[in-house]
Amino acid sequence: MAAALPGLEVVGADVVPLPKVRPGYLFGSGKTEEIADRLKAEEVELVLIDGSVTPVQQRNLEKIWKVKILDRTGLILEIFGDRARTREGVLQVELAALSYQRTRLVRAWTHLERQRGGLGFVGGPGETQIEADRRAIDEAITRLRRQLAKVVKTRDLHRAARRKVPFPIVALVGYTNAGKSTLFNRLTGAEVMAKDMLFATLDPTMRAVTLPTGKRVILSDTVGFISDLPTQLVAAFRATLEEVLEADLILHVRDIAHPDSADQAKDVLAILDDLGVDEKTPVIEVWNKTDLLPEDEVAALKERAAREEMIYTMSALTGDGIDPLMRAVTDALDDERHELTFSLPYAEGRKRAWLYEQGVVENETQTEDGYELTVLWTARQQKTFREL
Structure with a gap:
């Protein structure tokens, strides 16, 4: 997976048995020191761990090993960020990255100083750095979700058009x-x-x-x-x-x-x-x-x-x-979609709703006895409609 990121040279890989997960360092002290010596000897700058690493474990291991560490989620986010091309893809990557960073506030957002007490957007008296960081990320997530909702709405319109x-x-x-x-x-x-x-x-x-x-x-x-x-x-x-x-x-x-x-x-x-x-x-x-x-x-x-x-x-x-x-x-595949006009009694409301769910209704007029519908559908959809 590491090879999917440009500019990285993989110098080695190890499978490390983990009979017991250490809360603070993931590995035992002996294995931690052993890996540290190897990383120093090979002048490694980045370590990828194929699994979940807590913020505490990541911070402690980076301090001992003197390298940057990415766990499985962090690496996939890096790859996704490098690959995203469309507006929706970029927004999705940013949203996922912020959700991930929110669990690692101490590491990820150290650029903000401790806030003093104040009014407005600064926050209440004695607001801690983590509280301020969390608020900043939450605001960014809300903003991204709002933008993504607009993009998704546009995509849904395109999807509805493709149904026709x-x-x-x-x-x-x-x-x-x-x-x-x-x-x-x-x-x-x-x-x-x-x-x-x-x-x-x-x-x-x-x-x-x-x-x-x-x-x-x-x-x-x-x-x-x-x-x-x-x-x-x-x-x-x-x-x-x-x-x-x-x-x-x-x-x-x-x-x-x-x-x-x-x-x-x-x-x-x-x-x-x-x-x-x-x-x-x-x-x-x-x-x-x-x-x-x-x-x-x-x-x-x-x-x-x-x-x-x-x-x-x-x-x-x-x-x-x-x-x-x-x-x-x-x-x-079914044959190409074909157009058909027919009448549907008012009592057949469920069938009419199904037609709209399928996005096949081209035109509808109301008569004394019911609906006059023009639909554009496949043979499979027509067969399903008849079986309703």
Whole structure:
């Protein structure tokens, strides 16, 4: 994960057994001194700890080791901050960072002096530095949430407009660094940032794609998923991941060459379930990066995938397997949206509400007997409507 940050040179990595967590220093005194000697010998300036470190532990270890320390949450925030491109992405990163800093006030906001008693915004008599810092962060969080709400509202308007477009939406999802952006670029000709690093994409990108049959779809590239995502980041980035909820089809891209590919797939499916993705939404599993495997393994994978209905092997980098995947996408999607005008009695209020929830109503007029509705919908939506 450290390699995803530019300008860092990884000089070593260790797995340290931790039979008991020390409240003040995380590690025992012997291990702490041992690590300190090694850091000094190798002239290390930054230590990354793949786990949660309390503010007290971080401050004490930095004092002993004389280096800067980042825990898992801090590192992911640094990476996210480096990757964010759109206005929403930047605001989400800032909001997550402030939520994280709020738990580390003593370390993060030392530029503020102890406040004297006073009136107005200065605070009450004897306000401590931590109280002032906490108030400053809370005000910044409130301001960011207000700005983010405006951005989200705009995105919702765009989403509502896309519902009326007569093209299905296909969402690319997968663990971070699975190759989603490389596949997105190959299919769309776009220049989305696609590098062999974690979290290369932080903001959903959408482009139109023409399938072999001539049918057009909207392809959406989303932020990469990750296991044990810190709480602050789950809350801040949930809106970005919710783009998947609008999809008519999901392509679950897996790095099949990764040793933990199966566990990563479980994490992705768990997050999709947590987001509330409709169980009826079809999912095609894409076993990507076959170019990194020996030929005999690729042949075995293709044989396994051929026995499954919704699994396809491919290499987004070389293009191998693209055509069968596109044919599967074509077969999995409904026909293009079509327009229909019909009457609905006043007593069918529940059906009318469902149509508006789906965003398919183009026009409505009231008659003596009910509503005259013009809708633009897919065959699947029409079938669901009839079953209500």
